[in-house]
Amino acid sequence: MNNRLAVSGNSGPKVRSDCQMELELTDDGGIVFDLKSKVMLLYGESIKNQCLEILEFYGIRNAILKITDSGALPFVISARIEAAVKQLVDSDKEFLPEIHEDNKYPSKRDRFRFSRLYVPGNTPSMMINAGLHSADGIILDLEDSVAPEKKDEARILVRNALRQICFYGAERMVRINQGERGLKDLEYVIPHYVNLILIPKCESKEEVKRVESKINELRNLYHIDNEVYLMPIIESAAGVEMSFEIARSSDMIVAIAIGLEDLTADLGVTRTKEGSETLYARMRIVNAAKAAGIQPIDSVFSDIGDMEALRLNVLSSKSLGFEGMGCIHPRQVPVVRQGFAPGPEEIEKSRKIVLAYDEARRNGLGVVALGTKMIDQPVVARAQRTVDLAVSLGLMPGDWKNDVPIETE
Amino acid sequence: MAIPTTINAAGREVPLEVNGKPVIPFKGVGKHKPFGNKYGPPIPSCSDFPDDGNKVVPTLEEALLRCGIRDGMTISTHHHLRDGDLISNRIFELASVMGVKDLVWFPSASFPCNDPVIRYLEDGTINRIEGSMNGPLGRFVSEGKMKGTAVLRSHGGRVQAIQDGDVKIDIAVLAAPSADAFGNARGTGGKSACGVLGYAKADSMYADKVIVVTDNLVDLPCFPAEIEGNYVDYVVVVDRIGIPEKIVSGTTQITKSPDRLLIAELTASFLEKSGILKDGVTMQAGAGGTSLAIAVFVHGILKSKGWKSKFGFGGSTKYMVEMLEQGQMGYILDAQAFDLDAVLSVSRNPNHIPYPVFNAYNYHSKGNLTTMMDIMILGATEVDLNFNGNVVTHSDGYLLHGIGGWQNCLHARNVILPLPLFRDRIPVIVDEVTTLCGPGELIDVIITERGIAINPRRTDLIESVRNSGLPLRTIKELKDEAERICGRPAKPVFDDKIVAAIKWVDGTVIDVVRKLKQ
Numbered sequence: 001m002n003n004r005l006a007v008s009g010n011s012g013p014k015v016r017s018d019c020q021m022e023l024e025l026t027d028d029g030g031i032v033f034d035l036k037s038k039v040m041l042l043y044g045e046s047i048k049n050q051c052l053e054i055l056e057f058y059g060i061r062n063a064i065l066k067i068t069d070s071g072a073l074p075f076v077i078s079a080r081i082e083a084a085v086k087q088l089v090d091s092d093k094e095f096l097p098e099i100h101e102d103n104k105y106p107s108k109r110d111r112f113r114f115s116r117l118y119v120p121g122n123t124p125s126m127m128i129n130a131g132l133h134s135a136d137g138i139i140l141d142l143e144d145s146v147a148p149e150k151k152d153e154a155r156i157l158v159r160n161a162l163r164q165i166c167f168y169g170a171e172r173m174v175r176i177n178q179g180e181r182g183l184k185d186l187e188y189v190i191p192h193y194v195n196l197i198l199i200p201k202c203e204s205k206e207e208v209k210r211v212e213s214k215i216n217e218l219r220n221l222y223h224i225d226n227e228v229y230l231m232p233i234i235e236s237a238a239g240v241e242m243s244f245e246i247a248r249s250s251d252m253i254v255a256i257a258i259g260l261e262d263l264t265a266d267l268g269v270t271r272t273k274e275g276s277e278t279l280y281a282r283m284r285i286v287n288a289a290k291a292a293g294i295q296p297i298d299s300v301f302s303d304i305g306d307m308e309a310l311r312l313n314v315l316s317s318k319s320l321g322f323e324g325m326g327c328i329h330p331r332q333v334p335v336v337r338q339g340f341a342p343g344p345e346e347i348e349k350s351r352k353i354v355l356a357y358d359e360a361r362r363n364g365l366g367v368v369a370l371g372t373k374m375i376d377q378p379v380v381a382r383a384q385r386t387v388d389l390a391v392s393l394g395l396m397p398g399d400w401k402n403d404v405p406i407e408t409e
Numbered sequence: 410m411a412i413p414t415t416i417n418a419a420g421r422e423v424p425l426e427v428n429g430k431p432v433i434p435f436k437g438v439g440k441h442k443p444f445g446n447k448y449g450p451p452i453p454s455c456s457d458f459p460d461d462g463n464k465v466v467p468t469l470e471e472a473l474l475r476c477g478i479r480d481g482m483t484i485s486t487h488h489h490l491r492d493g494d495l496i497s498n499r500i501f502e503l504a505s506v507m508g509v510k511d512l513v514w515f516p517s518a519s520f521p522c523n524d525p526v527i528r529y530l531e532d533g534t535i536n537r538i539e540g541s542m543n544g545p546l547g548r549f550v551s552e553g554k555m556k557g558t559a560v561l562r563s564h565g566g567r568v569q570a571i572q573d574g575d576v577k578i579d580i581a582v583l584a585a586p587s588a589d590a591f592g593n594a595r596g597t598g599g600k601s602a603c604g605v606l607g608y609a610k611a612d613s614m615y616a617d618k619v620i621v622v623t624d625n626l627v628d629l630p631c632f633p634a635e636i637e638g639n640y641v642d643y644v645v646v647v648d649r650i651g652i653p654e655k656i657v658s659g660t661t662q663i664t665k666s667p668d669r670l671l672i673a674e675l676t677a678s679f680l681e682k683s684g685i686l687k688d689g690v691t692m693q694a695g696a697g698g699t700s701l702a703i704a705v706f707v708h709g710i711l712k713s714k715g716w717k718s719k720f721g722f723g724g725s726t727k728y729m730v731e732m733l734e735q736g737q738m739g740y741i742l743d744a745q746a747f748d749l750d751a752v753l754s755v756s757r758n759p760n761h762i763p764y765p766v767f768n769a770y771n772y773h774s775k776g777n778l779t780t781m782m783d784i785m786i787l788g789a790t791e792v793d794l795n796f797n798g799n800v801v802t803h804s805d806g807y808l809l810h811g812i813g814g815w816q817n818c819l820h821a822r823n824v825i826l827p828l829p830l831f832r833d834r835i836p837v838i839v840d841e842v843t844t845l846c847g848p849g850e851l852i853d854v855i856i857t858e859r860g861i862a863i864n865p866r867r868t869d870l871i872e873s874v875r876n877s878g879l880p881l882r883t884i885k886e887l888k889d890e891a892e893r894i895c896g897r898p899a900k901p902v903f904d905d906k907i908v909a910a911i912k913w914v915d916g917t918v919i920d921v922v923r924k925l926k927q
Contacts, residue, residue: 041899042834046899071832129858132668132859394878
């Protein structure tokens with residue numbers, strides 16, 4: 001590496017919670033700071049000390065460091081300086097901020113994934129409060145939302161975010177890049193309690209296998225106990241045709257998603273609100289997922305201003321069998337959650353079926369009846385799922401059986 | 410040289426005199442009982458005024474001269490033209506040319522457009538400002554560059570100071586969007602319409618001399634008059650009193666920030682679940698993006714329940730006007746109109762009533778509106794573990810805002826502060842506020858995106874939402890979370906020099922701002 005000057009991060013009138021670092025190696029003179037900060041009086045010293053510690057960590061003793069800070073949090077500052085250093089110094093060493101204890105939670109294979117919120121992987125201001133909007137999952141995205149020249153620094157930022165930002169119980173997801181870069185991305189996220197990896201533009205089971213084996217390698221290396229799940233995204237005609245094979249290519253897979261922007265481009269059609277042009281693809285994905293025993297997840301809805309169209313889109317998605325949808329704006333989350341949640345009539349019917357089943361069990365009957373109708377086992381199972389769902393969404397109390405008088409006819 | 414100080418009832422070290430005049434240290438909420446009579450202006454005589462009622466003089470300069478402008482006088486202005494005000498700066502420009510020194514500027518608020526007065530503070534024309542200090546003006550004062558000591562008062566506190574004679578206004582220069590030659594004036598009509606002129610009422614009644622400046626001279630009578638001609642000495646007609654697009658924002662905008670919307674939603678949900686929001690509720694919400702969103706969510710709840718708010722107290726906006734027009738609000742009592750919809754509504758809807766701060770906020774009156782409000786939504790730059798609030802300085806110690814009606818509004822039944830837990834990197838909840846503006850015993854609920862803290866004194870509110878599913882936290886938990894995310898901020902270091910005194914609603918000194926050490 002012969003570079004002497006590196007730039008990382010972002011600055012500008014519209015940039016918030018970020019900083020830009022210009023690091024120039026020098027031969028003598030120690031570390032010279034040129035710090036401009038929105039929070040100078042309150043955090044100026046702390047920013048300098050943090051930078052000194054990291055430069056020391058990488059053995060840099062002489063440099064000019066120009067920082068333009070718009071209120072970056074500590075995890076951002078350390079990510080930016082590490083990214084700058086790594087443009088100049090060949091080092092595998094990582095400067096890891098402390099991991100927040102609350103971030104170590106595991107996920108579950110069959111948890112709900114109604115809404116998952118995409119957050120661009122190089123935009124700190126959108127990460128900080130992402131967990132507050134009650135999305136089932138937060139996706140830190142290293143792929144399409146990051147400019148090609150920013151991919152390296154985004155990795156470091158996402159790693160630090162996984163360690164320091166609390167998502168308050170949302171499933172912690174990362175969308176990696178395609179191919180080799182994606183495998184390298186895994187090194188930055190797997191050791192840091194990520195719950196699920198999204199594999200973009202997936203077209204074959206081999207791609208899944210490569211990701212799976214890299215994850216297993218890293219899990220062994222870092223002694224990681226938490227499960228890591230996979231969600232391949234199908235975004236091409238070829239991918240659609242291979243969807244069943246992909247869906248059952250790994251035990252790590254818990255869901256398969258469809259990405260309609262790329263798919264419609266591949267099909268050479270225009271994406272419409274009704275989506276009849278992708279009906280086949282969507283039905284095929286749903287079928288493949290159900291056949292493989294995993295969750296089918298629908299594409300994002302890109303008009304963030306039209307909540308009514310989103311609501312209709314969710315309803316049609318649910319009617320096809322999808323069990324969730326991506327969100328690209330926090331305000332979409334409640335609409336999506338509400339859409340996939342069971343309605344009042346569905347809840348009431350399920351409640352009655354579960355009560356009838358309990359009653360039959362108590363009376364030692366093998367057959368469940370509701371009124372004059374016989375109820376099959378799969379129907380009972382589905383009713384139980386709906387009731388569990390309603391309870392978890394706060395639509396009915398957890399102790400609902402005690403609250404309601406049991407009908408005795 | 411050192412001014413004697415004492416520790417006031419809020420535990421703050423405050424001086425016993427400010428600008429050479431004795432002051433009373435804060436004694437506690439409702440503890441200071443004034444005595445004596447209110448101040449009265451000099452008695453005028455009709456024989457000194459033209460029989461035809463025409464008080465027009467050719468220029469502002471001549472009006473000031475006829476008012477006898479001289480060194481050390483107190484000049485008052487109002488802030489209804491907001492950031493479009495062209496008159497205030499002009500007064501001091503003229504005074505500077507005349508060579509007048511050591512004036513006291515006593516505005517009801519100042520705006521960024523008033524930054525040019527820094528020049529007149531520097532050249533000695535103005536000794537000090539007793540009003541609000543924003544932006545560069547705040548910076549100038551915080552760096553100890555103003556000759557006199559600033560005095561910050563609430564809107565109600567300003568009326569109190571005028572009526573009680575704490576501040577004697579020598580000349581009030583009152584810009585008016587419409588006026589007649591006799592001096593009757595109102596806030597509607599003309600190219601510089603601002604809706605209402607409520608903040609100017611006390612000035613017109615108590616100043617020694619009153620000048621009305623208008624760019625829209627109408628035939629007598631200019632009614633309904635908010636400023637009555639009987640109080641006015643001179644009328645000046647100019648081309649423009651203000652820049653219309655800066656007087657009212659065309660539309661006030663609801664926040665688009667998903668995080669602020671979350672706070673607004675949580676606030677509306679708290680109001681509903683606690684039972685504070687009910688049929689017949691009385692409320693006030695400001696014009697900030699989050700407050701507007703709260704108004705919209707509250708409107709939705711009122712509609713769905715079939716409830717109606719008895720009245721809302723303005724600053725009014727389009728969103729309050731919508732409640733009025735759609736039947737979810739009985740009346741708007743209005744001290745200032747923030748956007749064009751509000752300005753229009755004042756002039757055409759008889760239930761949208763101009764209601765000066767004079768009647769609404771003054772603590773030294775026989776009761777006032779604020780204690781009758783059920784819901785009061787306010788902001789703050791900082792709140793501390795004892796729920797004390799700061800609105801005038803930022804955590805870095807710089808003066809950046811006026812008090813506005815904030816202190817007055819603290820007397821409402823339920824004072825709710827929806828605030829982000831941190832701004833950029835700066836925590837909003839701190840160990841101890843940099844400057845104390847409002848005692849914690851009057852602040853009831855802090856609503857942040859990361860949880861709601863209810864003042865432990867409000868056991869009734871805590872009880873009312875116990876099983877509501879709302880994210881209730883202690884204020885200490887919120888503070889700790891902010892510091893975990895942001896890191897612990899350093900504290901600003903101050904000099905001994907006092908640059909500003911903060912008055913409580915009863916005229917006592919609740920705290921001071923000191924010069925920042927460079």
